[in-house]
Amino acid sequence: MAQRSEKRLSDAPAFVDLNDLSCNRVGGKILFATDDWFAEAENLLKPGPPEWHEGVFTSYGKWMDGWETRRKRIPGHDWCIIKLGIAGVIKGLDIDTSYFTGNYPPKASVQAACLEKDHIVFPERKSLMGSEAPADWIKKMAAATELWTDILPMTELRPGYPSTAHNFFCINNSQRWTHLRLNIYPDGGVARLRVYGLAVKDWTQITYKEIPVDLAAMENGGSAVGWSNMHYGHPRNLIAPGSAANMGDGWETARRLDRPSVLELGEDECLKVPGFEWSVIRLGTSRNYKKD
Numbered sequence: 001m002a003q004r005s006e007k008r009l010s011d012a013p014a015f016v017d018l019n020d021l022s023c024n025r026v027g028g029k030i031l032f033a034t035d036d037w038f039a040e041a042e043n044l045l046k047p048g049p050p051e052w053h054e055g056v057f058t059s060y061g062k063w064m065d066g067w068e069t070r071r072k073r074i075p076g077h078d079w080c081i082i083k084l085g086i087a088g089v090i091k092g093l094d095i096d097t098s099y100f101t102g103n104y105p106p107k108a109s110v111q112a113a114c115l116e117k118d119h120i121v122f123p124e125r126k127s128l129m130g131s132e133a134p135a136d137w138i139k140k141m142a143a144a145t146e147l148w149t150d151i152l153p154m155t156e157l158r159p160g161y162p163s164t165a166h167n168f169f170c171i172n173n174s175q176r177w178t179h180l181r182l183n184i185y186p187d188g189g190v191a192r193l194r195v196y197g198l199a200v201k202d203w204t205q206i207t208y209k210e211i212p213v214d215l216a217a218m219e220n221g222g223s224a225v226g227w228s229n230m231h232y233g234h235p236r237n238l239i240a241p242g243s244a245a246n247m248g249d250g251w252e253t254a255r256r257l258d259r260p261s262v263l264e265l266g267e268d269e270c271l272k273v274p275g276f277e278w279s280v281i282r283l284g285t286s287r288n289y290k291k292d
């Protein structure tokens with residue numbers, strides 16, 4: 001969930017402060033992609049902002065930080081299947097086309113499903129630049145996923161210039177989802193897919209063994225709802241699953257500009273420094289779980 005160089009856009013919708021349910025940091029995975037010619041679909045789920053490396057080419061073409069398929073010469077369009085790292089309700093999407101200017105897909109749509117374990121058998125994922133999925137698997141996977149619910153109907157995208165790269169879409173749907181299908185029409189490149197929402201947990205199913213349970217955890221429905229400052233890192237990083245890889249995965253404020261030029265001790269032997277930083281985390285439930 002590192003955000004170090006990702007500047008907050010002044011016109012970003014409020015939902016960007018929710019949790020990204022598809023990011024690889026929280027366990028999001030690509031299960032299938034029709035084509036990974038120029039760049040593999042896994043890049044869609046990277047936590048950091050997309051990068052541009054001037055003059056860097058692979059054996060297939062320009063190196064790109066995103067998912068980029070080849071110029072299509074067969075019927076159909078490209079799509080990929082994502083397993084959310086955290087199952088939940090989706091409030092908004094960002095289809096970020098950063099740096100894809102002459103090669104962004106003109107249109108995209110997103111479908112969603114709530115799958116039980118082993119509901120669909122996905123082929124083993126190879127994630128290989130310069131590859132495409134075998135035609136028989138594209139057919140099988142298309143049949144298994146084409147009727148998933150449209151949460152974003154086919155919609156125009158804008159190119160990956162700084163002022164147009166973030167394609168934000170508000171999602172008005174209160175269902176819990178586990179999987180998404182991102183369709184791009186007909187082909188092209190997307191830098192990141194951000195899936196903003198909240199985990200939905202069935203608190204009536206908590207077993208005695210699971211207590212104590214972390215009520216603030218992102219995977220249990222926790223979210224960051226307020227903060228004094230998040231210059232280097234968003235406070236939602238505090239409630240992300242697992243351990244932080246480094247300080248970029250944490251909540252970090254800017255140093256206060258109103259701190260004294262020379263620090264002094266007060267009479268109480270405490271340093272005389274103004275103020276403090278704070279963040280507010282909403283818990284996933286207000287229920288009380290105790291081991292008696």
Ligand SMILES: NC(=O)NC(NC(N)=O)C(=O)[O-]
Pocket residue numbers: 038060061062063064068071102103
């Ligand atoms: N310069 C390009 O980006 N060309 C092609 N894409 C890559 N990645 O090379 C393309 O047009 O699809």
